[in-house]
Amino acid sequence: MSFKRYLLSTFPIFLIISPALSLLYDSNDDVISLDNSTFYSTILGSQFAWNVEFYNSWCGHCINFAPTYKKVATDTKGWQGAVGVAAIDCSEAKNQPICTHYGVQGFPTLRLIPPGALPEELGVNYFSIDQTEIETIIIDYLTNLTIINRAPKGCPYLLPLRHMENIWQSAKENHKHLALIFEEEEAYLGRQVMLDFSLNPNILVHRMDVQSTKKFGINTFPSMYIFQPHGLQQIAKGFTDRVSFVKALTALVSSGKIDNPHLLPSPHSEHAEQKAPQMQQEMVQEMVGKKNGKEKYLVFMQDLESALTYCLRQEVAIHQDIGGESLKALQHFVRILAKFFPGREEVSRFLRKLSSWLDSVQDITSYHWSHQMETLQTVDSFLPENIHWVSCQGSQTYFRGYPCGMWTLFHTITVNSYLYGKDSAKFLYRDVLTAVAGYMKHFFGCSYCSKHFTQMAATMDSDVTSPKEVVLWLWRSHNKVNKRLHGDASEDPMHPKVLFPPKSACPKCYNTLGTQEAQFDEEAVLGYLLELYGADHIVNIPDGEEGIPDSIGERRDMDWWQKMQRSKDLEKLQQIRQQKQEKRERLLAKVPRLHSTKIILPAIGPSYNRRCINSEFMRTTNSKRLRSLSTYSTEILEIGKTGEVWMIALNHETPCYILDVFKHFESMWVKSHQVEVPIDRCEGSVLIEITGSKSVKRCRRINTITHEIVGSLDIIL
Ligand SMILES: Cc1cc2nc3c(=O)[nH]c(=O)nc-3n(C[C@H](O)[C@H](O)[C@H](O)COP(=O)(O)OP(=O)(O)OC[C@H]3O[C@@H](n4cnc5c(N)ncnc54)[C@H](O)[C@@H]3O)c2cc1C
Known part of the structure; x- marks a missing residue:
């Protein structure tokens, strides 16, 4: 037995997972908190089920939901033998x-993943932002797992018993x-109490079927x-709630000292909520300057480029498959x-090239x-690789940033x-607004924002009847x-949301009469927006450079920053290329080239067995292709050994999506390097280094569905 398995079988998992640093959740x-280094090793093949939140730290709804999710985790801490509560931040590039593998497109996404999950078992999504509801959904899920005989080992038998004999079977x-x-x-009460005591070795709790009550009177x-030698004795008499039942049982076993975490008030949860946000003043860059006693808003190029970088490099890239409506929306945007x-x-050229490539494709993968x-x-x-916020910098890392950058970008392109x-x-x-609405609908990571914006955009055609109305x-x-x-909880206290522009920034935008929005002089507002977001007024500000002029006006007039920024980007690009080349040469030197072997790839289509994957999970796994990808990986691993480096030559029979194998399963089984394949032809070579395979049950072995042969790989060993 491996050391990790030994640990897993001996201690609850929370003792051995070192949590990742996350913006919304901390230790x-x-x-x-999971990340790319812990996710698969924690979730796949786990002894218990997982409730995972896929979130984006910048998404206001994720920020609002975090306190509730923390309460769920604290309240179900005693259930850890059956289910763990985890979260992963999808706004982090490394995650x-x-x-993408889990097909997450909106945030927050809540997903239940079964115990012993295989890579292709992506779990079931559900929607709720209510603590009680989430807990009952988890209970229902565990009950269903019990029904299909796939309950986690540490999960009590959640179904009610009819006969006393059944009780003794599970008693130890x-x-x-x-x-x-x-x-x-x-009812949920009994199941909650059973789970609350599931880690307590001294007590066994069962639910009894109503039918059996007659027997007991x-x-x-x-x-x-x-249960006592002389018969049954009622406890918590007159009470019908979880707290009273738990208290009564605690009192019962307290003489034998219990260690059920649910009963120990958690010092963490309250603390986390009460903690006032520590304003990192030094991080806040003033976006509002003063000019002639008037507040002055500025739009910075770094915010626009950062929004673009995150949007294209991460938010779009998270989508496994882009086709149909969403591809059209992306092409348009x-x-x-x-x-x-x-x-x-250079950035504009990058966008033009990207656009002409995108217009030529039918269907793309991440x-x-x-x-x-x-x-x-x-x-x-080029498109810069780094993200740095200037006027969109929040007082905490999860405030402002990307959504602020996107608003700024949208206003800029409409103006x-x-x-x-x-x-x-x-x-x-209207073209530009339609493009923005399409992006918001299909790609913007915050699901609620996307929904709200799509609702507002529904009347756009009748609302927008002239060019200025677009702005x-x-x-x-x-x-x-x-x-x-x-x-709202997502509002940065250092940047309270106001009707824009405030009077202090544009006095002439306001009528003397009128209330609410009627108070605005819209012609004056239009003039203000054209000036703020117009190309000529966008400010380039260097980041932490020495010797830069103090005045923003002076900086804007200079083109030296543009040049400096460009040469920095180029330098970085060259470095990355050189590192990749060196890595490739090192790996190539390891390829022994002893002989070549051909493996026949299994078919696209269902390569699973109901014993391994319950149909409930299959229904939610929308990508047939991904399922077969894992089978490919398995094929490769069956003949590969940890530490080996392979050069894989792709031939004309190789399905294009074999490339996705190396991408999607990289962090699990293989490290792929240097995929030198023209994107439209799947011929070329791939270098992979096998870094070890996770020992998971291979469904394929007991599969009875016949495979159809769809391609082959030549592997030079
Ligand atoms: C299209 C879109 C829809 C969103 N919908 C939601 C939602 O439904 N629920 C949710 O929780 N979050 C939503 N968000 C996020 C939210 O609106 C903010 O972006 C986020 O809370 C960060 O706020 P902020 O203080 O940085 O200012 P932001 O609201 O992001 O504004 C950025 C900057 O734009 C300027 N500005 C402000 N108002 C205006 C205006 N009226 N006209 C022109 N310029 C202006 C200011 O300079 C401001 O600093 C959405 C984001 C986007 C891009």
Whole structure:
């Protein structure tokens, strides 16, 4: 038995997982934070089920939901033999392949994953932001696992018993007490109490079927009894709630000292909530300057580029497959960016190239997209790799940032499209808004924001009837969101949401009469927005460079920053390329080239067995292709050994998506390097280093479904 397995079988998992640093959850919380280095080793093949939240630390709804999720984790801490409560931040670039693999598209996504999960078992999604509801969903899930005989080892038998004989089957010698809860079959109380005591070795709790009550002469439900030599004795009499039942059982076993974590008030949860946000003042960059006693808002190029970088490199890349409507929306959005993004020439060129490539494809995967982004990085066309916020910097890392950058980007492209086309009779003025709405609907990671914006955009055609209305519609819509979010937990206290622009920034934007939005002089607002977001007014500010001019005006006039920024990007690009080349040479030197072997790939389609994967999970696994990808990986691993390096030659029979194998399963089984394959032809070579395989049950072995042969790989060993 391996050391890890030994540990797993001996101690509850929370003792051995070292939590990842996360923005919304920290070590004071009971939520287990996972990342790319811990996710698969924790979730796959686990002894118990997992409730995982896939979140984005910048998403307001995830920020709002975090306190509830922490409460769920604390309240179910005693259930850890049956289910763990974890979270992973999909806004972190390193975690993105995992979120892609699990097909996560909106945030927060809650997912239940069964015990002993295989890579292709992606679990079941559910939606709730209510603590009680989430806990009952978890209980239902565990009950279903019990019904299909796949309950985690540490999960009590959650179904009600009818006969006393059944009780003795699960009783063990160390059980000093046996408690019986009589309740209706659908009730949750008994199941909660059973789970609360599931880690307590001294007591066994069972639910009894209502039918059995006659035998015992019991006629009140719910009620709890303990089993004693002379018969049943009721405890917690007159109470029908979880706290009272738990208290009564605690009192019963306290003489034998119990260690049920549920009963120990957690010092962490309250603490985490009460903790006032520590304002990292030094991180806050003032976006509002003062000019002639007037507040002055500025738009910074770094915010626009950072939004673009996150949007294209991460938010889009998280999507496993992009086709149909969503591909059209992406094509449209990138086309608009290529046309109206008022950035550096190299970035604009990158966007134009990206757009013309995108317009030529029918259907892409996350791999194709990321590969193309990499391919397009050249000396004279690139998209920065780093994200750095200036005016969108929040007082905490989870405030502002990306959504602020996206609003800024949207206003910038609407204003610049207006300035560009307003005088032309052929100007398709709504085009830019349609592109923004399409992106919001199909790609923006915050599900609620996307839903709200799509609702607002539904009336866009009738609301927007002239070019200037494009700019004003987005301004009004943004103000509606500001109004709704004022006082919300996602509001940065250092940057309270206000109706924009505030009077202090644009006195002439306000009428002397009128209330609410009617108080605005919309012509003046339009003038203000054109000035703020117009290409000529966007400020380039260097980051932490010495010797930079103090005045923003002076900096803007200089083009030295552009040059410096560009040479920095190029330098970085060259470094990355050189590192990759060196790595490839090192790996190539390890390929022994002794002989070549051919493996026949199994078929696309169901390569699973019901014993391994319950149909409930299959229904939610929407990508047939991914299932077969894992089978490919398994094939490769069956003949490979840890530490070996292979060069895999792809031949004309190889299905293109074999490339996804190396991408999706990288962190689990193999490290793939240097996928030198033209994107439209799947011929070329792949170097992979096998870094060890996880010992999981191989469903394929007991599979009875016939495979159809779809391709082959030549492996030079
Ligand atoms: C399209 C979109 C829809 C969203 N919907 C939701 C939602 O439904 N629920 C939710 O919780 N979060 C939503 N968000 C996120 C939320 O609106 C904020 O972006 C986030 O809370 C960060 O706020 P912030 O203080 O940085 O300012 P933001 O609201 O992001 O604004 C960024 C900057 O834009 C300027 N600005 C502000 N108002 C206007 C305006 N009316 N016109 C022009 N410029 C303006 C200011 O300079 C401000 O600093 C959405 C984000 C986007 C991009």
